[in-house]
Amino acid sequence: MASIEFRKITKRFGDVEVIPDMDLDIADGEFVALLGPSGCGKSTSLLLLAGIYLPSTGDLLFDGHVVNDVEAKDRNVGIVFQSYALYPHMTVRDNIMFPLRFKKTPREEAIRRVNEAAALVQVGDLLDRRPGQLSGGQQQRVALARALVKQPQLLLLDEPLSNLDATLRLSMRTEIKSLQDELGVTTILVTHDQIEATTMADRIICMRAGRIEQAGTPDDLYARPSSLFVASFIGSPPINLVEGKAVNGTVDVSGIGFPATGATGAVTIGLRPEHLVVADTGLPGRIAQIEPMGREVLYVVSTDIGHIRILEQGSTAGRGAGEAVHVGFDEAHSLVFDTTTERLIPDSHVKPPAP
């Protein structure tokens, strides 16, 4: 098992700087999720860790030792590629066994471990097929088995569950999580799915254009997003953001005044749909749209400051479209960002406008 450190790492492809300057520590046995929009450098970071890419500058450390010069084959890393990368001419069995060939594992033990890994990801009855004869989800699971079979010190998962159906995804999620707990292997999971990130990972690293925007526990990122980017990236349905101007303890948004603490100048107010309620007092508006979402109902309320999303518990809507309502919220849940720097203003909150 290994602890990881990125020390001032940059990565360029020709003139393109994909990772400008990355500093990051990952503790031994930690489960980290890498979250970020497409093209922000998640896969590149994993390939740097795997030893496929060399950092352009900076050092990569495993357990305090610089591994820049350690070849991929000697890093003992297991990786599930975004594209699975199964060997097309080998059977599933040979694919999973491939890493063990180079570890000089005795034949019987290798076969036993292959069977175990295959059973774990439920591909035990596909061992004699070739990758071309498997569905996308099956290929993904074989790739996972291949990464696990070598008992790596570092497990890198590049969207390993993206092709699975909801049920299988749920069970694989638990499976990977409990396996990780059991083996204590340091794991980095790349995903677009925040639920996956928040449920599986100890810590989430939110990336943007090759930079780490924020790293912290799922709760940190959700409750205390350091920037507008993180705030809008985390949470579903997305956070409501409205721009205004703070003067004399009031944030003015299109003529509506929100009593505020600790803010001045151009600010953006962030209100999560699940923290808003349909109330008798507060910001007046009219229900424009109702979307039942299973155990919750999403109201889209048309107000003077624009459309506001409200998520209400309960499977049926208690209100009808067109109904005049007020939007209320608890001051403690409101977030205020500096519009120019896009940073969170700590300890700054707003209250619903007074009637």
Add this chain to the structure above:
Amino acid sequence: MTAITEDLQLERGGRQRRRQVVNFAIFLGPAIVLTVLFFIIPVIIDVAVSFTDMGRSLQVTGFTTEQYEKIFAGDRRLVEVIGLTLIYVFATLAIFNVTFAVILALVTTATNRLTGNFFRGVWLLPRMSPSVLYILLWIWVINPSEFGLLNQVLMTVLGLETPIDPLNDMPVLLIVIANGFIGASMGMIIFTSAIRAIPEHLFHAARVDGAGGFAVVRHITLPALRWPISFVTIYQTLSLLVSFEYILLLTKGGPFYDTTVYALYIYRRAFQSGQYAYGAALAVFIIALGVIFALLGWRLFDMQKLLQRPRIEVQ
């Protein structure tokens, strides 16, 4: 009412059939004409001539099977020629056209793109230049005096005392090398494109899985080259069997008959000794061999499958 539709159907059927005939003539016609003109007719003539006694005077006095009797009983040199041909074909294929071509492809794809392309370009030059020019260069290289390139290198760099004469001392090796240098370029091109077609992430995966350079070649690259290697082997076997112009230009089949391969032997018998009928009979066997190889290729590469509509693979 029904009569009208029947008429319509008939007419449509007729038009369709006519269009099929026209399409057939347009698309396959030229190829068929060429095949008949340059393959079928020559083969028929060759087989016909092989059953005559046509000699230098080009006169035919009657039909006979004596040419075949001679092949199977009376030509002691033929055995040597066949032996030499086997050695020549096998050595050229094994050393150059496949092995060396694979190595060239591996090396030129492993280096950076520009160097690789340049190197491959250089290897392709002889194939693009006229055979006479290529052989002229060889003749200069192997010139038995101290002015030949090879001798200059051997004597000045390696300190050899007396110049060597490859044309007389090692003629078989010479024709293998001269042919192989050219032959390797075809395999090189085919193998290079096959290697380029391997998805990059497979190499990444193999390296992470612990494979070193040779293991990657063995487990990832070579399996992807299986089809191209069989194709090149079959194709080049056939072309080595039937072509002889480099040998004719370089050694003229000599010294004596030392580098006279089967195809060249036919040429020498027919056009140098004027034994046209005998040459024709010898040629019948090479034609048969060609057909067998073509069928083999058909079987091996599942041409029928290749000719079917491609299935879209989700990979």
